[in-house]
Structure formats: C-alpha cells, structure tokens
Amino acid sequence: MLAPILRAVTDLLVRLYDLPARRTLAGIDVRRALPPEKHAVTTWMRETFGLHWASECDVAFAHRPVGCHVALREGEVLGAACWDATARGFFGPIGTIESERGKGIGAALLLDCLHAMAAHGYGYAIIGGVGPVAFYERVVAITEIPGSSPGIYRGMLR
Numbered sequence: 001m002l003a004p005i006l007r008a009v010t011d012l013l014v015r016l017y018d019l020p021a022r023r024t025l026a027g028i029d030v031r032r033a034l035p036p037e038k039h040a041v042t043t044w045m046r047e048t049f050g051l052h053w054a055s056e057c058d059v060a061f062a063h064r065p066v067g068c069h070v071a072l073r074e075g076e077v078l079g080a081a082c083w084d085a086t087a088r089g090f091f092g093p094i095g096t097i098e099s100e101r102g103k104g105i106g107a108a109l110l111l112d113c114l115h116a117m118a119a120h121g122y123g124y125a126i127i128g129g130v131g132p133v134a135f136y137e138r139v140v141a142i143t144e145i146p147g148s149s150p151g152i153y154r155g156m157l158r
Helices: 035-049 051-062 105-119 134-139
Strands: 010-015 029-032 068-073 076-083 090-096 124-130 142-145
Touching (some): 029 105, 051 068, 090 105, 105 134
C-alpha cells in the first residue's frame, strides 16, 4: 500500500481585499482578545499547543491593536489565532481545542483575523509554514508561494 502524498510545508498568500464575510457561531464569542487577557490566553496556548505558539501569541499581544483573537464559550477558551506575530503581514498560529474541531471555530477565527488585518491596512496576508492546506482552501482563496519552505522559520531553535 502506498503512503499518501503530503504536500511540503509551504507559505500561502491570501488576498485580503477579496474575503468571505465573517462567520458567527451560536453560543461562541469570536473577538479580538483584550490586553488584560494576555496571561490567560498565552498560558492556554502554551498548555494546548506548546512554547513556540505561546511565544507568538505573546508577541501578538504587544501590538496595538492586539493581534490575537479568541473563541470563547462561557469564559472557556476554545481557540485562538494571531497575526503580525512572527513577522508583519503573517497570519498564525491558529488552534482550536481538539473536542471542538470541525465545528467552524477555526474558520471563524481565521476570518476574524484576516478582516482585522485588512482593516489595519494590509492588502495580503501570508500564512507561514502551512503543512496541510485543506483547511485554508475550504475557507479562503489561497495561493501557494513557490520556494517558501522552510521560509522565515529556517534555522529556528527547537
């Protein structure tokens, strides 16, 4: 049996002037995080996805406006996404708790962030170091950036 062919990790380009509408989800608040929520969100990111993502989340909180968006249900963090963390114009990381995946939370977070980036004056967003691109293809029009692997993450300490 042949193993499935996986695409190489690549960067993606998204046109911010051609985005689908934001998505709303019943009972879930998707919004920009508030500065006093920094420690709660970065701790959640570290515990759920590790130190690298927590570091990017921390940087996203340093911007004005804050570049971290959250999905909450009754005060519980279900997911988070960041922009302008690793580099200006970059989207990511994005993550949703495993029990809530497939319910549209990631798509809502992605669109909320991309609309915020457009409002901030960006014409394009780069989604860096994407492995499986299917999620992004379902939500927004993307263009793979040839030769972008390993890209900005080349030589990163692990």
